Amino acid sequence: MMKETLGIILVQERFNAMRELTMHRTIASVPFGGRYRLIDFTLSSLVNSGVREVGISTRSNFYSLMDHIGSGKIWDLNRKKGGLTVFPQSGSITGSLAGASKVETLYSMLDYIKRSRAKYVLVCDSNIVGNIDYNKLLEYHIEKHAYLTVAYQKDVFDPSRFHGNAFLETDENGRVIDVTIDQGIQLHSKMALGIYIIERELLEFLISQCMAHNKLDFERNILQEMADDLDIYGWCCDEYVEKVDSIETFHNANMALLDPDIRNDLFMGDKIYTKVRDEMPTQHGENAIVENSMIADGCIIEGTVENSIIFRSVKVGKGAVIRNSIIMQSSEIGEDAIVENCITDKNVVISNGMKIVGAPNYPLVIAKGSKI
Amino acid sequence: MTTKKECIAMLLAGGQGSRLGVLTKNVAKPAVPFGGKYRIIDFPLSNCVNSGIDTVGVLTQYQPLELNTYIGNGQPWDLDRTRGGVAILPPYMTSTRGDWYKGTANAVCQNINFVDTYDPDYVLVLSGDHIYKMNYDWMLKEHKEKGADCTIAVIDVPLEEASRFGIMNTHDDNRIYEFEEKPKNPKSTKASMGVYIFNWQVLRRYLIEDERDENSKNDFGHDIIPKMLADNLNMFAYEYKGYWKDVGTIDSLWEANMDILRKGSGLILHDEYWRIYARNPALPPQYVAKGAKVCHSLVAEGCNIEGEVVNSIIFYGVTIEKGAVVRDSIIMPGSIIKAGATIDCSILAEHVIVNEGAVVGEAISPDKKIAVLGSGVVIAPNGKIPAGEMLAADE
Numbered sequence: 001m002m003k004e005t006l007g008i009i010l011v012q013e014r015f016n017a018m019r020e021l022t023m024h025r026t027i028a029s030v031p032f033g034g035r036y037r038l039i040d041f042t043l044s045s046l047v048n049s050g051v052r053e054v055g056i057s058t059r060s061n062f063y064s065l066m067d068h069i070g071s072g073k074i075w076d077l078n079r080k081k082g083g084l085t086v087f088p089q090s091g092s093i094t095g096s097l098a099g100a101s102k103v104e105t106l107y108s109m110l111d112y113i114k115r116s117r118a119k120y121v122l123v124c125d126s127n128i129v130g131n132i133d134y135n136k137l138l139e140y141h142i143e144k145h146a147y148l149t150v151a152y153q154k155d156v157f158d159p160s161r162f163h164g165n166a167f168l169e170t171d172e173n174g175r176v177i178d179v180t181i182d183q184g185i186q187l188h189s190k191m192a193l194g195i196y197i198i199e200r201e202l203l204e205f206l207i208s209q210c211m212a213h214n215k216l217d218f219e220r221n222i223l224q225e226m227a228d229d230l231d232i233y234g235w236c237c238d239e240y241v242e243k244v245d246s247i248e249t250f251h252n253a254n255m256a257l258l259d260p261d262i263r264n265d266l267f268m269g270d271k272i273y274t275k276v277r278d279e280m281p282t283q284h285g286e287n288a289i290v291e292n293s294m295i296a297d298g299c300i301i302e303g304t305v306e307n308s309i310i311f312r313s314v315k316v317g318k319g320a321v322i323r324n325s326i327i328m329q330s331s332e333i334g335e336d337a338i339v340e341n342c343i344t345d346k347n348v349v350i351s352n353g354m355k356i357v358g359a360p361n362y363p364l365v366i367a368k369g370s371k372i
Numbered sequence: 373m374t375t376k377k378e379c380i381a382m383l384l385a386g387g388q389g390s391r392l393g394v395l396t397k398n399v400a401k402p403a404v405p406f407g408g409k410y411r412i413i414d415f416p417l418s419n420c421v422n423s424g425i426d427t428v429g430v431l432t433q434y435q436p437l438e439l440n441t442y443i444g445n446g447q448p449w450d451l452d453r454t455r456g457g458v459a460i461l462p463p464y465m466t467s468t469r470g471d472w473y474k475g476t477a478n479a480v481c482q483n484i485n486f487v488d489t490y491d492p493d494y495v496l497v498l499s500g501d502h503i504y505k506m507n508y509d510w511m512l513k514e515h516k517e518k519g520a521d522c523t524i525a526v527i528d529v530p531l532e533e534a535s536r537f538g539i540m541n542t543h544d545d546n547r548i549y550e551f552e553e554k555p556k557n558p559k560s561t562k563a564s565m566g567v568y569i570f571n572w573q574v575l576r577r578y579l580i581e582d583e584r585d586e587n588s589k590n591d592f593g594h595d596i597i598p599k600m601l602a603d604n605l606n607m608f609a610y611e612y613k614g615y616w617k618d619v620g621t622i623d624s625l626w627e628a629n630m631d632i633l634r635k636g637s638g639l640i641l642h643d644e645y646w647r648i649y650a651r652n653p654a655l656p657p658q659y660v661a662k663g664a665k666v667c668h669s670l671v672a673e674g675c676n677i678e679g680e681v682v683n684s685i686i687f688y689g690v691t692i693e694k695g696a697v698v699r700d701s702i703i704m705p706g707s708i709i710k711a712g713a714t715i716d717c718s719i720l721a722e723h724v725i726v727n728e729g730a731v732v733g734e735a736i737s738p739d740k741k742i743a744v745l746g747s748g749v750v751i752a753p754n755g756k757i758p759a760g761e762m763l764a765a766d767e
Contacts, residue, residue: 034657035673073447258659267656276448276652280641281408281672281688283633284681288667296657297409297673300642310657 002050002135006118006200009042010105011058011065011126017246020345020367022061028126029064030250031328031346033257033266034296034309037068038244039126040274041266047075048270049134051122053082055112057105059089074273085112102218106203107211114204121203125194129253130241131266134197137235141197144174146233148202150223151195153243154236157186160248166192166219168234176232179224190234192223193243240265251343251363254309254326258292279312287318303333317352324360342366375455377427377490379512379569381420382483384476385413385500386433391621394746394764395721400432402500403439404625405704405722407632407641408672408685410650411442412619415505416498417449417458418648423508425496427456429486431479433472436462448651461486475590481579492572497592499566503628503639504616505646506567511610515569521605522574524548524597525567525612537563538593540609548607551597562609565616568592574605615639622762626719626742629685629702632670653688653705663694679709687722696726700736704747713751717759721747727755734759 011028021030028039039056046054054077058065071077072084087109089100100108106123113121120141122134132151141149152168167188169178180187198206206222215221223232240262242253256262266272279298284290289304298313303320310316311328317335325342333339334352341358345368350356354372358364366372389401396404402413413430420428428451432439445451446458461483463472473479480487480497487495494515496508506525515523526540534555540562541550552558578596582588588595600607615638619625631637641648655674660666665680672688679696686692687704693711700717707724709715715726717740718733726732730751733743741760748765751757 257656260659263656263659271654272656273654278448278647278649278652280648281670281686282658283642284666284669284671286668290660290666291664292660292662294657294659295671298642 001138002046002122003052004119005051005053005134005138005197006113006116006121007046007051007054008106008109008113008121008123009039009046009054009056009126010102010123010194011039011056011062012102012194013059015127015245017248018250019247020365021247021250021343024368025061025064026058026126027244028056028058029062029068030127030244031311032129032244032250033254034294034311036272036274037065038129039065039069040272041129041131042124042126043069043075043077044270044272045130045132045134046122046124047077047273048131051134052077052079053116053118055085055087055109056126057087057089057109059100062088068275070275074275082116087112101216103207103210103216103221106207106218110204110207113200116200118200120197121200123196123198123203125243127244128193128195128241129244129266130237130239131269131272132195132237132239132241133270137195137197137237140174140235141233144233145231147230148196148198148206148222149233149235150176151193151235151237152190153193153241154190156189156191159186160246161191162186164245165243166223168192170234174233174235176223176227176234179219179227181219181224190236191243192219192234193237193241195237247343247363247365248361251326255307255324257294257309258307277312285318288316303335311346325363345369348372375490377456377492379425379494379496379508380427380429380456380487380490380492381416381425381496381498381508382480382487383413383416383420383428383430383498383500384479385430385439386436386473386479387499387501388434389501389620392625393622393762394744395622395625395719396435397746397764398435399438400434400436400500401620403435403442404619405687406503406619406625407629407648408670408687409653410648412503413439413443413500414449414648414650415503416500417443417446417451418646419504419506419508420496420498421449421451421649422646423506425508426451426453427490427492428458429461429483430458430500431461431473431483433463433479436460442651444651449649456490459486475588475594476592477579477582477588477596478590480575481583481590484576484579487572487576495570495572495575497568497570501620502566502616502618504565504612505614505643505648506612506616508567508569511567511612512569514610515608518608519606520569520608521571522597522600522607523569523610524607525565526562526609527565527612527616528561529563531558531561534558534561534563540564542609546609546611548601548609551593551601553593562611564593565612566593567612568597569610574600622719622742622744626702630683630700632685633668633683655688661694664692679711700740701733710753717741718743718745718757720745721749723747724749724751726751727753729754730756732757 077084168190282299285302288301295310296312303316319336331348338355344366385402389396451458617628631639658675661678674689678694679692695712696709716733746764
């Protein structure tokens with residue numbers, strides 16, 4: 001059924017809470033889980049659900065994203081018909097300094113959307129970690145005869161999530177009856193995931209209408225304002241899902257991978273695909289001690305690693321200790337160095353004997369390429 | 373558009389590898405897994421592409437299904453090309469004949485048309501059963517400089533082992549004057565690596581001639597090379613220095629795997645400039661649990677390790693449960709070692725299940741005998757497999 005669906009991934013900007021991690025890259029290309037980038041989960045979920053046609057819109061700093069997805073071959077999206085199309089955007093149509101909104105971006109893609117023969121369009125953000133079967137979303141959408149269906153995560157009570165997110169209330173039938181955005185206090189607990197499904201022709205109409213009336217904010221002007229008039233339904237995503245939009249959520253989502261149930265949910269069903277780097281398997285040295293950690297290929301581990309996520313091609317020297325940390329690709333941790341509660345971006349070098357310790361509730365982020 | 377190539381490779385991958393026993397029951401030798409994520413054929417294929425050779429014919433015959441699927445369109449080795457790339461060449465029927473490949477030379481001979489398509493000046497002939505990293509381009513350069521008709525790569529072996537190899541006897545300038553297959557009293561220590569470069573037009577003539585000879589075994593080492601020597605062609609040895617191992621036996625396969633772990637063995641796979649490519653299984657990173665112990669070992673992606681792993685090669689997607697111990701062993705993809713089982717000095721093929729408390733193999737000793745479990749074997753709880761045992765799954 002998803003074969004008749006066009007997937008559109010909107011790579012959003014301005015994730016200040018991601019600190020150094022999005023300084024030189026889009027949120028979509030933030031490394032995650034030892035060998036992935038965030039967008040791998042959305043792309044793989046779409047493809048595993050049967051989508052054969054995906055458009056990705058991205059704005060600034062998209063080099064790493066383009067390099068990562070290439071022709072889309074890894075996801076089998078290098079197709080003659082459909083396949084992957086990337087829309088590098090520049091500026092906003094209305095000249096807004098804040099960059100283009102979702103509505104403007106979709107408007108700029110209208111020709112592409114119109115040319116598709118898909119019956120439905122699935123619009124989603126690029127920062128959702130999950131292995132989601134979108135067929136269930138579409139079935140729900142059809143069953144409810146919905147105009148628009150939005151996916152949500154239930155039971156979100158963390159106040160740090162209130163800012164920047166839309167929360168929903170639905171009636172017993174699943175229809176959205178109230179939407180709060182930037183709620184200051186706990187009003188609703190169903191957090192919208194930025195995943196929408198709608199019939200293609202309706203989307204074309206909706207976006208054209210909104211653009212014409214200068215209603216540019218998808219969440220405020222469509223989801224919120226139109227909830228009374230249109231049949232907008234909420235679909236509860238029951239599988240493991242995590243929206244990554246801050247260092248804290250990034251850290252938590254990575255550490256969640258150490259839980260076997262979550263690993264099962266994410267990786268044991270359909271595969272999550274990512275760019276291949278042809279590393280050799282990881283070498284554990286004579287004195288290596290590794291406990292409760294995820295370690296990608298190509299590493300050389302001579303020291304101690306506990307409760308951590310180690311990306312590809314990381315070197316951990318003799319006597320070094322890494323705890324509760326996320327060490328990204330090609331970093332080097334010198335002999336006898338101690339790294340605790342840290343997130344080191346790619347190609348970071350920690351010299352012999354250095355001690356770098358962050359706080360458990362505020363991990364230290366070390367920018368790409370730093371030498372310490 | 374011209375399809376002319378200066379040099380193309382013909383990779384002999386049809387061998388059964390009967391000395392590998394149950395490991396090659398259902399797959400050809402070149403498809404046998406190696407080094408945690410590779411298969412043997414990844415080495416010559418990666419060498420080709422790293423040496424700038426972008427056209428490779430792979431000659432398959434014995435149990436080709438898995439090998440053919442594995443090679444596919446050649447994409448993992450960057451051999452999915454518009455011009456050239458990898459081509460799988462099984463034996464085929466024509467209006468006048470239809471034969472299996474009778475020997476290595478016959479295999480190339482039956483594919484003269486394939487080679488001619490590229491009108492190459494040189495043909496590199498390789499075998500699919502050696503572990504080594506080699507720049508064939510350097511060898512080709514020497515071949516051209518010496519104006520050779522045929523160049524044979526040789527490696528220096530210890531004199532006491534020389535009688536196990538095909539030995540090239542050469543003059544000081546490396547010109548070959550004699551070839552002896554497994555000589556009792558070797559005159560030289562230059563062992564043939566099974567890597568040849570021929571001038572295509574010369575080889576083409578000899579292949580056709582050899583085909584007419586009913587007494588010929590149609591084999592490069594047995595027939596073509598001696599014939600060329602007898603005819604006084606310009607034949608040179610190319611001295612290769614580096615790691616090279618024939619992994620044709622259980623012992624040598626085990627040793628070559630262990631060489632990855634052994635410092636100073638010369639087998640270095642951690643090499644940015646000479647990557648060995650392999651088809652990727654797309655699995656998550658390995659997970660090593662609390663209480664697990666992994667040391668002096670190679671562990672690939674998708675593994676779940678809760679037990680103890682010492683001095684071993686663990687391929688992708690292997691599960692080692694709590695209390696299980698794996699020592700001095702090679703565990704191939706997808707195998708499961710259940711709680712409390714012990715594996716010593718063994719090779720486990722793909723998707724083997726060793727149930728709770730079972731014991732496979734015996735602790736390593738100087739006269740080690742390696743236990744081998746074939747693909748899909750299931751060992752019962754508390755079962756015992758003695759050292760040196762070789763077991764295949766029931767049909």
